[in-house]
Amino acid sequence: MAVEIDRGVFRTENSPMIESFAAIAGEKEGKGPLGKCFDRIIEDSHFGKDTWEKAESRFQLEAVSLAVNKAKLVKEDIDAVFSGDLINQCIGSAYGLRELDIPFLGLYGACSTMAEGLLLAAVLIDSKAVNRAAAVTSSHFSTAERQFRFPLSYGGQRTPTSQWTCTASGAAIIARESGDIEIVGGCIGKIADMGISDINNMGSAMAPAAAETIRRYLNATDTKPEDYDYIVTGDLGIVGSDLLVEFLLKQGIDISGQHRDCGKMIFDPEKQDTHCGGSGCGCSSSVMCGYFLPQMANGQAKNILFAATGALMSPMSLQQGETIPAIAHLVHLRKE
Amino acid sequence: MAVEIDRGVFRTENSPMIESFAAIAGEKEGKGPLGKCFDRIIEDSHFGKDTWEKAESRFQLEAVSLAVNKAKLVKEDIDAVFSGDLINQCIGSAYGLRELDIPFLGLYGACSTMAEGLLLAAVLIDSKAVNRAAAVTSSHFSTAERQFRFPLSYGGQRTPTSQWTCTASGAAIIARESGDIEIVGGCIGKIADMGISDINNMGSAMAPAAAETIRRYLNATDTKPEDYDYIVTGDLGIVGSDLLVEFLLKQGIDISGQHRDCGKMIFDPEKQDTHCGGSGCGCSSSVMCGYFLPQMANGQAKNILFAATGALMSPMSLQQGETIPAIAHLVHLRKE
Numbered sequence: 001m002a003v004e005i006d007r008g009v010f011r012t013e014n015s016p017m018i019e020s021f022a023a024i025a026g027e028k029e030g031k032g033p034l035g036k037c038f039d040r041i042i043e044d045s046h047f048g049k050d051t052w053e054k055a056e057s058r059f060q061l062e063a064v065s066l067a068v069n070k071a072k073l074v075k076e077d078i079d080a081v082f083s084g085d086l087i088n089q090c091i092g093s094a095y096g097l098r099e100l101d102i103p104f105l106g107l108y109g110a111c112s113t114m115a116e117g118l119l120l121a122a123v124l125i126d127s128k129a130v131n132r133a134a135a136v137t138s139s140h141f142s143t144a145e146r147q148f149r150f151p152l153s154y155g156g157q158r159t160p161t162s163q164w165t166c167t168a169s170g171a172a173i174i175a176r177e178s179g180d181i182e183i184v185g186g187c188i189g190k191i192a193d194m195g196i197s198d199i200n201n202m203g204s205a206m207a208p209a210a211a212e213t214i215r216r217y218l219n220a221t222d223t224k225p226e227d228y229d230y231i232v233t234g235d236l237g238i239v240g241s242d243l244l245v246e247f248l249l250k251q252g253i254d255i256s257g258q259h260r261d262c263g264k265m266i267f268d269p270e271k272q273d274t275h276c277g278g279s280g281c282g283c284s285s286s287v288m289c290g291y292f293l294p295q296m297a298n299g300q301a302k303n304i305l306f307a308a309t310g311a312l313m314s315p316m317s318l319q320q321g322e323t324i325p326a327i328a329h330l331v332h333l334r335k336e
Numbered sequence: 337m338a339v340e341i342d343r344g345v346f347r348t349e350n351s352p353m354i355e356s357f358a359a360i361a362g363e364k365e366g367k368g369p370l371g372k373c374f375d376r377i378i379e380d381s382h383f384g385k386d387t388w389e390k391a392e393s394r395f396q397l398e399a400v401s402l403a404v405n406k407a408k409l410v411k412e413d414i415d416a417v418f419s420g421d422l423i424n425q426c427i428g429s430a431y432g433l434r435e436l437d438i439p440f441l442g443l444y445g446a447c448s449t450m451a452e453g454l455l456l457a458a459v460l461i462d463s464k465a466v467n468r469a470a471a472v473t474s475s476h477f478s479t480a481e482r483q484f485r486f487p488l489s490y491g492g493q494r495t496p497t498s499q500w501t502c503t504a505s506g507a508a509i510i511a512r513e514s515g516d517i518e519i520v521g522g523c524i525g526k527i528a529d530m531g532i533s534d535i536n537n538m539g540s541a542m543a544p545a546a547a548e549t550i551r552r553y554l555n556a557t558d559t560k561p562e563d564y565d566y567i568v569t570g571d572l573g574i575v576g577s578d579l580l581v582e583f584l585l586k587q588g589i590d591i592s593g594q595h596r597d598c599g600k601m602i603f604d605p606e607k608q609d610t611h612c613g614g615s616g617c618g619c620s621s622s623v624m625c626g627y628f629l630p631q632m633a634n635g636q637a638k639n640i641l642f643a644a645t646g647a648l649m650s651p652m653s654l655q656q657g658e659t660i661p662a663i664a665h666l667v668h669l670r671k672e
Contacts, residue, residue: 001337002465007415008439010465051656079343080524087650088424090444091658094527094648098661103344103524105452106648106663108426108444116441120456127463129338129346130524188416188439188466191430312430312442314423320387322427325434327442 006220008188016125019179020071023290026167037290056140057096059169067171079130082117110310114285115329122183138169139280161201163279170285187217187330203240205324206309211247213328229301234284234308235263237276262287284308342556344524352461355515356407359626362503373626392476393432395505403507415466418453446646450621451665458519474505475616497537499615506621523553523666539576541660542645547583549664565637570620570644571599573612598623620644
């Protein structure tokens with residue numbers, strides 16, 4: 001049984017735990033500062049398939065399969081999988097996980113999807129509706145670039161505030177009282193829209209959503225940034241991260257010491273020409289599963305807030321003159 | 337606390353109940369056999385907006401708002417809303433519900449989304465992670481047609497097995513021990529892909545998923561079709577419905593007496609030139625909220641299985657030679 005402690009904010013009571021995790025990344029991510037953290041680096045952007053979309057599907061399949069293997073489980077042990085991605089109709093997820101025969105719950109939270117999946121998996125495990133669940137997301141530079149921006153062969157110039165969609169996937173297995181990283185609570189995000197319409201400045205569009213979610217969770221739990229080892233956001237990038245810290249500071253909350261952003265960490269902006277950093281559903285999921293969860297597993301970090309952010313626009317909504325709505329879901333991870 | 341009774345199949349224990357519901361439909365749906373069931377008929381396909389996508393967003397906003405009003409609640413009483421639609425990046429949902437300031441959980445289950453939303457809302461309510469939630473979905477003939485098939489002005493010829501995407505939205509409010517229609521259990525669907533690749537024959541692609549989910553729930557709960565007033569599917573249409581009944585009959589399960597399909601019911605195929613029937617996320621949600629839930633509320637039906645089906649392909653996946661994966665999620669509704 002969970003306990004709602006504020007609107008959309010809850011703590012768990014039956015110890016949903018992260019039992020296993022895996023992260024797979026592409027060649028460019030493998031050459032970045034976190035390259036050694038990932039379980040596998042896939043040099044071939046097609047991953048042996050004939051299209052990038054099929055490659056992205058394979059990233060998800062391999063990430064889930066690896067997380068299952070690392071826990072010495074078989075796929076039949078997983079009662080439900082939460083999954084989502086950025087491709088139209090989330091085909092990265094549906095085709096990727098089709099062959100697993102695991103009850104499947106499709107999500108669309110853009111780049112917030114990993115946090116949304118962990119949050120929902122935690123509640124389903126906590127409630128005993130299912131015994132063991134998985135959460136997985138993916139992104140692929142080439143599927144995202146041609147869908148959201150330009151055909152790759154066009155060679156479009158990138159603006160200074162743009163981010164680089166990561167080719168990566170991260171997967172986690174969540175079970176009751178099994179493992180030692182507990183999901184002790186969560187905060188369901190609200191849609192925030194500050195009127196930004198520049199698709200090359202997603203960090204700025206998403207920062208207000210992250211600020212609202214983090215502030216709501218801290219207030220509801222009566223905790224301070226210093227109570228956490230890290231407050232991790234998904235892919236705000238360099239510009240969005242600065243804005244987040246600034247927004248919260250204006251509300252009297254200083255997260256500058258604890259804040260880390262997966263999008264800022266995954267690439268070296270100087271050497272890798274990635275401008276404001278990484279982005280995509282696979283950015284936060286692979287950095288969480290490749291960098292932060294291993295730190296928790298080996299005791300280097302004991303208390304983490306993970307607030308992945310998503311931008312909920314589409315190319316068509318922007319063409320129709322709309323601004324960019326954003327959201328951030330949060331899970332609170334603790335190791336005793 | 338819920339109880340998992342088979343893989344992905346659970347029953348609830350803390351009485352998540354449907355407290356309120358509302359259905360809004362377009363002009364063509366209003367002229368169909370169920371026209372009198374909907375709370376509102378919107379004659380203007382643009383619903384006062386300048387694009388069809390914005391109109392679809394407004395359908396969702398109005399449906400949720402109406403369901404909230406009918407329960408004499410205000411939007412601040414809703415702790416979480418589950419929402420999804422068919423438009424790329426689910427913009428019908430994100431832009432539609434943006435102004436509500438309700439914690440938002442985006443789903444992508446194609447036309448199965450209403451069942452997925454009810455299922456997840458039921459678990460979150462049952463677990464006490466939230467106190468009151470909403471589930472809503474929408475579809476719009478014109479947003480779907482131009483995205484999945486042809487530009488409307490092209491005037492493409494429709495095949496005999498094609499279905500007509502409904503312009504409609506249905507919303508339900510779920511709360512604990514409030515109302516008299518209880519969500520007593522659910523079944524999370526698995527992805528089924530029988531190798532069908534004809535986008536104009538979605539009913540056939542989805543029927544195996546519906547059969548698997550319904551069979552799994554009946555087996556896990558040790559119940560028979562005769563135990564239910566209705567076994568409702570979402571939008572299998574005429575061809576898909578026949579296939580579903582046939583598939584289950586081969587497995588010794590005869591649902592012919594109880595089966596109803598929202599897609600078959602919403603239009604008159606002879607008079608309305610809709611070929612195999614209605615489809616779209618808004619089809620099953622509006623028929624559930626406009627026809628079946630009112631029947632339960634007034635005591636005409638006491639025990640219903642609602643298994644909405646979704647086809648998880650995209651135009652791009654079909655262009656890349658893929659077949660159509662499908663899914664069906666189920667919720668079991670009971671009135672004491």
